[in-house]
Amino acid sequence: MKLLKSIKLENINIKCKPRIVGVDAHWDRLTDFNYHFSSSKVYGVVSKPGNGAWALSYLLAGRVKQDSGYVFANKGSMLIQAQLKQSSCYVGDIIYRRNRFGMKYYPTVRQLLEEDPKMKEEAIRSVVEELELSTSRMDRPLHQISNERWNATVAIGLAQGKSIFCFPYLNNDWKEQLSVRLETCGKVLRRNQSIMIIPSDSDSFISDVMDEMIVLEDQ
Numbered sequence: 001m002k003l004l005k006s007i008k009l010e011n012i013n014i015k016c017k018p019r020i021v022g023v024d025a026h027w028d029r030l031t032d033f034n035y036h037f038s039s040s041k042v043y044g045v046v047s048k049p050g051n052g053a054w055a056l057s058y059l060l061a062g063r064v065k066q067d068s069g070y071v072f073a074n075k076g077s078m079l080i081q082a083q084l085k086q087s088s089c090y091v092g093d094i095i096y097r098r099n100r101f102g103m104k105y106y107p108t109v110r111q112l113l114e115e116d117p118k119m120k121e122e123a124i125r126s127v128v129e130e131l132e133l134s135t136s137r138m139d140r141p142l143h144q145i146s147n148e149r150w151n152a153t154v155a156i157g158l159a160q161g162k163s164i165f166c167f168p169y170l171n172n173d174w175k176e177q178l179s180v181r182l183e184t185c186g187k188v189l190r191r192n193q194s195i196m197i198i199p200s201d202s203d204s205f206i207s208d209v210m211d212e213m214i215v216l217e218d219q
Contacts, residue, residue: 004073004087004163007037007060007195012069018058020168021094021143028055028169033069035214039163042186042196044210046203052216053199054169060197061090061166088164089157091185092150094143106141109133109152118161130188131155147177154185158192165189166197175205182209 012033019025030052037043037060047053058064059071062085071079079087096106107115113124128138131151142149150167157165165185170178182198186209189196198206203213 003039003161003193004195005039005193006074007079007164008072008076009033009035009037010070010072012056012059012066012071014055014059014064014066014069016055016058016064018054018063018168020090020092022092023168023170026050026054026169028052028058030055030059030216033216037195037197039193039195040190041211042190042198042209044203044206044213045197045199045216046201046213047199047216048201048218049169051218053201056214056216057166057168057197057199058090060084060164060195061088062086063090084164087162088166089153089160089162091153091157091165091167093153094141094149095153095156106143108139108141109145109156110138112142112156113138113159115160117159119159124155124159127155127158127188127192131184147181150178150181151185154188158188158194162194164195164197167199169199169201170206171201172204179205179208182206186210 015029017025017027026049045053045056062081065081073079096104137145200206
């Protein structure tokens with residue numbers, strides 16, 4: 001998987017209802033959006049619910065296809081949804097797999113870190129330490145490690161060679177729970193030349209984390 005050093009969006013229009021466990025879903029719309037994202041940066045995307053911040057993150061996570069517009073990578077090659085999903089980590093998502101009978105099961109954090117890694121074992125250990133993952137929770141699935149799942153999914157994404165790390169829509173209710181975790185994730189992702197996207201209803205608790213702020217006005 002080739003590291004994405006930049007992403008360029010042109011004339012993006014999308015309406016969708018992003019979802020993730022633990023965060024209230026809402027319909028979101030992004031209209032005529034253009035932007036150029038670069039690696040080693042944390043982007044705060046601020047809008048009221050429904051005005052596009054979560055839709056943008058969901059799009060870059062490869063979870064939905066734009067209604068119109070274009071997504072380009074690095075030197076101008078066009079990206080489709082499947083390529084975005086392959087290159088992106090939807091942070092905090094509960095990851096599951098299916099066995100040969102089609103039954104759903106939930107791998108542990110350790111199993112996911114070891115699943116087709118693109119990093120050397122020593123580098124993965126270093127990321128795990130930097131993201132402060134508890135050794136006592138490494139053998140549990142993501143839905144059983146509370147708010148540590150945010151850091152854990154970042155570690156898993158890095159181990160699997162992901163370039164873009166997209167959070168769900170975070171309002172001020174998450175401030176006390178995630179402000180320190182966001183800072184930790186931001187430091188690690190910058191060091192690993194990744195792009196980090198944080199959609200929110202306010203810059204009040206992400207201002208110390210982000211390098212650039214995108215404000216989406218009422219539509």
